[in-house]
Amino acid sequence: MNTLLRRVLFAVGLPVILVTLWWFVSAGSTSFFWPPLRAIVETFPETWLSGRLLSDVVPSLVRLFIGYGVALAIGIVAGVALGLSRTLRDYAEPTLEFLRAMPPPVLVPVIMLFAGIGDEMKVAVIALGCIWPVLLNTVEGVRAIDEVLADTARSYRLSVPTRLMTLVLRSASPQIVTGARQSLSVGIILMVISEMFAASNGLGFAIVQFQRGFEMPEMWSGVLLLGLIGVILSVIFRAFEAWVLRWYLSIQRIEQRV
Amino acid sequence: MNTTRSEGDASLLEVQHVRKVYSSGGTEFEAIRDLDFRVSDGEFLCIVGPSGAGKTTLLRCIGGLLDVTSGSVSLAGARVTSPPEGMAIVFQEYGRSLFPWLTVRQNVELPLREKKVPATRRAELVSDALEAVGLAHVPDSYPWQLSGGMQQRVAIARAVAYQPRILLMDEPFAAVDAQTRAELEDLVFSLWKSLQVTVVFVTHDIDEAIYLGQRVLVLSNSPTSVLEDVPIPLPKARDQLRTRSLPEFNELRQKIHRLVQTAKRTMIT
Secondary structure (H helix, E strand, C coil), rough: CCCHHHHHHHHHHHHHHHHHHHHHHHHHCCCCCCHHEEEEEEEHHEEEEHHHHHHHHHHHHHHHHHHHHHHHHHHHHHHHHHHCHHHHHHHHHHHHHHHHHHCHHHHHHHHHHHHHCCHHHHHHHHHHHHHHHHHHHHHHHCCCCHHHHHHHHHHHHCCCHHHHHHHHHHHHHHHHCCCCCCCCHHHHEEEEEEEEHHHCCCHHHHHHHHHHHHHHHHHHHHHHHHHHHHHHHHHHHHHHHHHHHHHHHHHHHHHHHH | HHHHHCCCCEEEEEEEEEEEEEEECEEEEEEEEEEEEEEEEECCCEEECCCCCHHHHHHHHHHCCCCCCEEEEEECCCCCCCCCCCEEEEECCCCHHCCCCCCHHHHHHHHHHHHCHHHHHHHHHHHHHHHHHHCCCCCCCCCHHHHHHHHHHHHHHHHCCCCEEEEEEECCCCCCHHHHHHHHHHHHHHHHHHHHCCEEEEEECCCHHHHCCEEEEEEECCCEEEEEEEEHHHHCCHHHHHHHEEEEEEEHHHHHHHHHHHHHHHHCC
């Protein structure tokens, strides 16, 4: 319990210091573009909790989850296939390297051409950006499957579906999860960027609207909200990670103790 | 040479003129030159040889995990080209042959699920196997929570529950301490006697081979062939202290030791 308390204190310590600093440094600010934190916090509830939560935040998150989900599904399936087949890897690797090197925001205008400016475009942008970390990490994870374990699975004549589920995916899960975590932060960035280009709602759209309307405290409150959403998503992700990888994390703890 | 496989019983495993050449990028490495031997049903055969003698390669060929370059391996008359039914392998690297995300029970149960053994029978087989290896108290632990010796017991329990006709063991006790090793040797020996399974046991430890085997196959250095087939006419009841201090045991040890030394020397020339 004591260590838990300490960990919580450590985690919130720096944010508390920074916010306090911001609060006092900005307290007397008369600059139009740098409103006092107090003003930002005051506008927060009326800006976001009355209506915009449903009209902007929810659509953004829905696009994020769909795009991210599509990326995870394709990334893991393709990653397993590439990881298992050397021929496929040799064939696809140069292309993948090229596609990966392309910054996803660049694709927004291109995707707009065929996917329009609706939700499909945003989901496509998010998915295209999110796919690379999870795909490449999955390939590495699958390639690193222990030979002895693979031989064991073969010698007991485990069927292909069982081998995929019990051996391949579980073996690669630490790397897949690492990729999924990186993908998630890429996804949040792309969610905002895609909404800044052409949109009629969403967090990115709202922030740009405020900026264009010179509603500075509202704009800042949007930036704060984005940060908060990022933190919440990462906390949820960590909980999921701790559950999926409980065997792996326990082994690591044991090895560290030795 | 034929004393131990008299009784007229049919051979279960036939290794006929097996040759294995690894080739990668133009260079060839002949790991096994010519191996030819039979294992009768219910026999305990130990295979010893100097390190680097291709023992593991041989076992992987027998297990259907590796293709032979020429010659053939047959189990119960059927040619082995992929892992056959009724064969279980226990590897040296116990830590790497158990699924770390499955509990002890799940690890033992997995191959039985694949064999579509009904649930009640499965539970029975799993608990009997864990009982037999002395691990009935930890079914819900994860392998990495157990000591090395216990992990290897889990791997043995998995093999036992699978009810194989033939059990291949690849230096299974090379990575555990001496005390545990003696315990595990006795465990495998008693399982062999009670289950009437055929065992092919690869080891680099001459004493272990004599202690366990009814017959010891001494391999030459790579490229490997059979140097000598040594019958072990020791009483069937084994005891770590008494058996190992028998004069016959000592004679056999000296004989096989000399053979292995010869094998090593032939490598240099």
